[in-house]
Each structure stands twice: as C-alpha cells, then as structure tokens.
Amino acid sequence: MNIEEQLDFLSARAVDFINRDDLKKKLEKAAAEGRGLRIKYGADPSAPDIHLGHVVGLNKLREFQELGHTVVFIIGDFTGMIGDPSGRSQTRKPLTQEQVAINAKSYQEQIFKILDPEKTEIRFNSEWCGKMKFDDVIRLSAHVTVAQMLARDDFSKRYAANQPISMVEFLYPLVQAYDSVMVKADLELGGTDQLFNLLLGRELQKVMGQVPQCVMTLPLIEGLDGVKKMSKSLNNYVGISEPxxxxxxxxxxxxxxxxxxxxxxxxxxxxxxxxxxxxxxxxxxxxxxxxxxxxxxxxxxxxxxxxxxxxxxxxxxxxxxQKELPDEIPEVVLPAEEMGLLALMVQAGLSKSNGEARRLVVQGAVKINDEKVSDPRMQIVPEEGMIIRSGKRGFVQIKIG
RNA sequence: GGUGGGGUAGCGAAGCGGUCAAACGCAGCAGACUGUAAAUCUGCCCUCUUAGAGUUCGAUGGUUCGAAUCCAUCCCCCACCA
Structure with missing residues (x-):
C-alpha cells in the first residue's frame, strides 16, 4: 500500500478525522525511522463486558496494527477508582483496586479476540496519575479555561439548562488529555462522543511541547432497541463473550x-x-x-x-x-413432592416471584410437557424429565433428587 | 453566607388529608399477529394467599378515626445570588 492508500484504508468508516495531512506526515516520518505509530485508545475500567459497540473501535485499531502500528490501550483505572458523579445518565460507582484488576484481566482476554497482542501495549493511567501531587494537578488545569470546557456540547447544554456539572467532570477530560501526553500518542481513537476529549489531548500535547496527536472518531452504534447507543447500562448490547x-x-x-x-x-x-x-x-x-x-x-x-x-x-x-425445544435444557433438581405450580416455577428459576409466575400462567405462557396450563392453583408432583416452558425463552427440565 | 426548588415504585413524572399500591409515559414481561424484526392490538407489571391481606411514597417522631399528602426534627440533592 502506498501512503495515500494507507490513509484511505485507515480513515475508512471514520466520522471525524483530524487530519489527513498531519497523519500523512506522521506516517512518512515513522516509515523513514522504521517504526510504527502509537495509537491510543482509552477504556473505562468499570465495564468489563466488551460488546459490539466497542468492536467498532477495536476493528479500527486492528487495522492500524495490520499496518504495523502499536495500539496503546489505556485502562483508566485511576479515574475509575475515583468514580464519576456525572449525574445525568447514572452514577458510576468507584471501583476498588481488586475490581479494577479483575476487570482489566477480563478486558485483555476479550480485546485479544480482535487485537494483536504482539502490537498492543496495555497501560494503566494510575501509573502516572497516581504519582501526581496536588500542585501538579493545579498546574495542569491552568492550561485549560472554563470557556474551553463549556465548548463541549454536553457541558454547554447542561449549563444552559441549569443542570449540574461537577468539577470532576471538568477534570476528567484533562486527565484523558494528559494520558495522551504521557504515552506520546500519535493518534487517538474514540467514539464520536469523545471528540472533545480527544481534541483536548491535542491541545495539551501542544502545550507540553509534543507534536499533537491526530484524532479519529468512529460512530456509536445503536443497540438492540435500535434507538439508544449500545451500552451495558441500557442493557441493549451484545457481548462478544456471550454464548x-x-x-x-x-x-x-x-x-x-x-x-x-x-x-x-x-x-x-x-x-x-x-x-x-x-x-x-x-x-x-x-x-x-x-x-x-x-x-x-x-x-x-x-x-x-x-x-x-x-x-x-x-x-x-x-x-x-417451529416452536420446538432447544437441544439443551437447563436441569433443576427438585424433590418428588406435590407443590403448587407457582412455587415450582419460582424454585425452577422461571420467575422471580409468585406474582410473576401467576401472571405468566394466567396469560397462557406456561406449558408443562408441551401442554398449556392455565390454573395458577394447580398442584404438581414433579416427575423426572418433566419439561416446563415459560414464554418463548424459559425452559427447565426437572430432575428428581 | 443568602434565596428559591427538590427527594414518590427500574427510570421519568403526577398526586398534595380519605375514592392511593398510588394517574401517566418509558423500560420490562406475556398473549395475538409475524421473520422471536419493526409497527399494531390485548393483558400484566411491590409482596403474599382466591374474592382478600401485608409492607411502600428520603429518615425519625408527631397531629388525626384516617397521611405520599399537615407539623417537627434530621439526612441528602439541585439551581441562582454572594
């Protein structure tokens, strides 16, 4: 691939790309020096389930790797341990060190389904953030003005609507930008919602005497509902480690x-x-x-x-x-004693409460051995191999024990 | 420090002394229809038993025959002005 082809390949599917000329220069310089570029990607340590929404970005990272570049995968453990009170969507709970470690491990297992481990550098931002003194933080924040911050769409809207914005939220983009400085990123990739933060990285690198990173954003894809962005908290996602x-x-x-x-x-x-x-x-x-x-x-x-x-x-x-049975049905062990249908369903894990079970029965969602049951007061004696079906997805096979 | 506005079921949001387990919307679940799509229609959607009962409306205590609704104290949140 010549350089123009590389640029086309790398910028495919991107929404924002800042900018082609800069990246071209970086590519040429790197090629001349026989090294790859450093492509930064930040990950939130609180959500260890990688889903298809992340895949959009990971695919792009993979493409960079295919051309010999290095992915610097940053796990934002430092910020994760502080938490994020950004009230609007929902509060992110601060994580403990153990949780971060567990999540980070899970991250690695999952991202290497897509990324090449040989060309991936995993870093934790506590590595440098943890060492900063308060005066370092203040000095850092001196580089950015409130007006700059309010330029972020999200902030300006909330400010205009008299909605809370915490100082922490102002600080986080700065932390992220500082990460770029610390890992000497040549390009940072993120979702379109990250554009502001990515650009701030550019600013800060400039101030700190580095060549500013290029910035590329990819779309946020909608989740299963087709409307909202795919995310774990909205439970509209498909995880890449799911069965x-x-x-x-x-x-x-x-x-x-x-x-x-x-x-x-x-x-x-x-x-x-x-x-x-x-x-x-x-x-x-x-x-x-x-x-x-x-x-x-x-x-x-x-x-x-x-x-x-x-x-x-x-x-x-x-x-x-065809409304037939799956070939593997979860088994539930029950004693062969007469019990109420509702209790049976709760014990079999087909419903959370008797009330819910009753509802399912009354509405005709429940079948025992392929025969519809509609009396919530029914008494049942569990039998070996008895199959209870609840709705479209609930299947249980009874085992006597 | 001052002023004002709040805390209601998973979320959003009504209710402001009895008819409130609490309107409505969203999400969720089931049924019908299908391509388990979407859209649509119907029902359900705190817990426990059959009609019925028991716990709920930030917390505690009070006033009332009766409180989510009134009073007191406390806790928490937000905006604005300093």
Missing amino acids: AREMYGKLMSVPDDLMWKYFEYILCWPKDEVQAMHAKVVNGELHPRAAKDRLGQAVVKRFIGEAEALQASEEFTRIFA
Missing part, C-alpha cells in the same frame, strides 16, 4: 434498518457490498430475515466459531419458528 445462541438471538432481534450498520461497522464489510445486499432486500430479492441470519452467523463465527454459528442459527429456527 453463541445468545449472541445470535440478540442479533436477530435487532431492527432491520440497523443491520446494515452492523454489517459495515462490526463486520467491516465493504460499503458497496452492504449496499448491494440492502438493495436486494428492498426489491424483495432477499428476505430480511435471511440477511439478518447472515449477520447473526457471521458475528458468531467471528467471535466463537463457524460450527457454533450454524448451530445457533438452526436452533433458533427450531425454537422460534
């Missing part, structure tokens, strides 16, 4: 319109190919379900395996299209 059938099932529930985005940003299919498929669906040549099946299988294949992908797809059809 195959879960992963597949979740993907099948994605609104149709969203799947094209998933093809492009998660699977990195070429844009024209995605568009071609989209067109086929629009003109009726391809059933949307078939297209989504391809998506589901492709994602499962990528993170788990081809056989599992096929199996997940088949089982899905069996359970939901």
Whole structure:
C-alpha cells in the first residue's frame, strides 16, 4: 500500500478525522525511522463486558496494527477508582483496586479476540496519575479555561439548562488529555462522543511541547432497541463473550434498518457490498430475515466459531419458528413432592416471584410437557424429565433428587 | 453566607388529608399477529394467599378515626445570588 492508500484504508468508516495531512506526515516520518505509530485508545475500567459497540473501535485499531502500528490501550483505572458523579445518565460507582484488576484481566482476554497482542501495549493511567501531587494537578488545569470546557456540547447544554456539572467532570477530560501526553500518542481513537476529549489531548500535547496527536472518531452504534447507543447500562448490547445462541438471538432481534450498520461497522464489510445486499432486500430479492441470519452467523463465527454459528442459527429456527425445544435444557433438581405450580416455577428459576409466575400462567405462557396450563392453583408432583416452558425463552427440565 | 426548588415504585413524572399500591409515559414481561424484526392490538407489571391481606411514597417522631399528602426534627440533592 502506498501512503495515500494507507490513509484511505485507515480513515475508512471514520466520522471525524483530524487530519489527513498531519497523519500523512506522521506516517512518512515513522516509515523513514522504521517504526510504527502509537495509537491510543482509552477504556473505562468499570465495564468489563466488551460488546459490539466497542468492536467498532477495536476493528479500527486492528487495522492500524495490520499496518504495523502499536495500539496503546489505556485502562483508566485511576479515574475509575475515583468514580464519576456525572449525574445525568447514572452514577458510576468507584471501583476498588481488586475490581479494577479483575476487570482489566477480563478486558485483555476479550480485546485479544480482535487485537494483536504482539502490537498492543496495555497501560494503566494510575501509573502516572497516581504519582501526581496536588500542585501538579493545579498546574495542569491552568492550561485549560472554563470557556474551553463549556465548548463541549454536553457541558454547554447542561449549563444552559441549569443542570449540574461537577468539577470532576471538568477534570476528567484533562486527565484523558494528559494520558495522551504521557504515552506520546500519535493518534487517538474514540467514539464520536469523545471528540472533545480527544481534541483536548491535542491541545495539551501542544502545550507540553509534543507534536499533537491526530484524532479519529468512529460512530456509536445503536443497540438492540435500535434507538439508544449500545451500552451495558441500557442493557441493549451484545457481548462478544456471550454464548453463541445468545449472541445470535440478540442479533436477530435487532431492527432491520440497523443491520446494515452492523454489517459495515462490526463486520467491516465493504460499503458497496452492504449496499448491494440492502438493495436486494428492498426489491424483495432477499428476505430480511435471511440477511439478518447472515449477520447473526457471521458475528458468531467471528467471535466463537463457524460450527457454533450454524448451530445457533438452526436452533433458533427450531425454537422460534417451529416452536420446538432447544437441544439443551437447563436441569433443576427438585424433590418428588406435590407443590403448587407457582412455587415450582419460582424454585425452577422461571420467575422471580409468585406474582410473576401467576401472571405468566394466567396469560397462557406456561406449558408443562408441551401442554398449556392455565390454573395458577394447580398442584404438581414433579416427575423426572418433566419439561416446563415459560414464554418463548424459559425452559427447565426437572430432575428428581 | 443568602434565596428559591427538590427527594414518590427500574427510570421519568403526577398526586398534595380519605375514592392511593398510588394517574401517566418509558423500560420490562406475556398473549395475538409475524421473520422471536419493526409497527399494531390485548393483558400484566411491590409482596403474599382466591374474592382478600401485608409492607411502600428520603429518615425519625408527631397531629388525626384516617397521611405520599399537615407539623417537627434530621439526612441528602439541585439551581441562582454572594
């Protein structure tokens, strides 16, 4: 690849890219010196489940690695241990050192499903932040003005709406920017919501006498609901370590319109190919379900395996299209004593309370051995192999013990 | 330091002495319809038993036959002005 091709390749799918010329210079210089660039990516240590939303960024990092660059994966443990009171969405609880360590380990296991460990440098920002004295912090904050901070969309809106903004929130972008200085980042990658923070990194590097980093943002993809950004707290995510059938099932529930985005940003299919498929669906040549099946299988294949992908797809059809039973049903051990149906369901883990169980029964969601039961007062004697089905997803097989 | 506004079920938000387990919206769950998609319709959505009962409305104590609603004290949050 010549340099222009590299630039095209690296900036594909990016929303913001600041800027091509700077990156070109950096690439040329690095090539001349026979080294790779340092690509920074920051991770929040409180959410150890990597999901498809993260994959969008990780894919890009991987592409940088393919061209020989180094990914500096920063785990924001320092900030994570302080917590984030940014009231609006929700409070992030401060993490303990143990939790951070556990999460960090889990992170590594997961990101290396995508990244090349040989070209990844994992750093914790407590390494430098932890050493800073209060006067260092004050000096650092002298570099940024309130007006600059208020330039951030999020802040200005909240300020205008008389909503709280804590000092901590002002400080965090600064910490993140300082991270860039400390790892001498050549480019920082993030979601579009990170643009301000990434740019602040540029500013700070300039002040500290470094060549400012390039900045690249990638879209935040919507989660399963098709509206809100995929995130763990909204529980609309697909984790990359989920069991195959879960992963597949979740993907099948994605609104149709969203799947094209998933093809492009998660699977990195070429844009024209995605568009071609989209067109086929629009003109009726391809059933949307078939297209989504391809998506589901492709994602499962990528993170788990081809056989599992096929199996997940088949089982899905069996359970939901043909309403048959899955081939593995969780077993619950119960004594062979007569008990109320509701109690049985609670004990079998099919419902959280008797009330919920009653609701399910009354609404006709419960089947025992494929026969609908509708009397919540029913008494049951559990039998070996008895299968209780609750709704579309709840299955339990009784084992006497 | 001053002024004003708040704390209600997972979230948002009504209620402001009885008819309140508490409107409404969102989320969630189930059923119908489907491609477990979306949209739509129906029902459910604190806990426990059948109609019924028991715990809820920041905390504690009080006034009342009766309080989420009134009073007192306390805790917490927010904005504005200094």
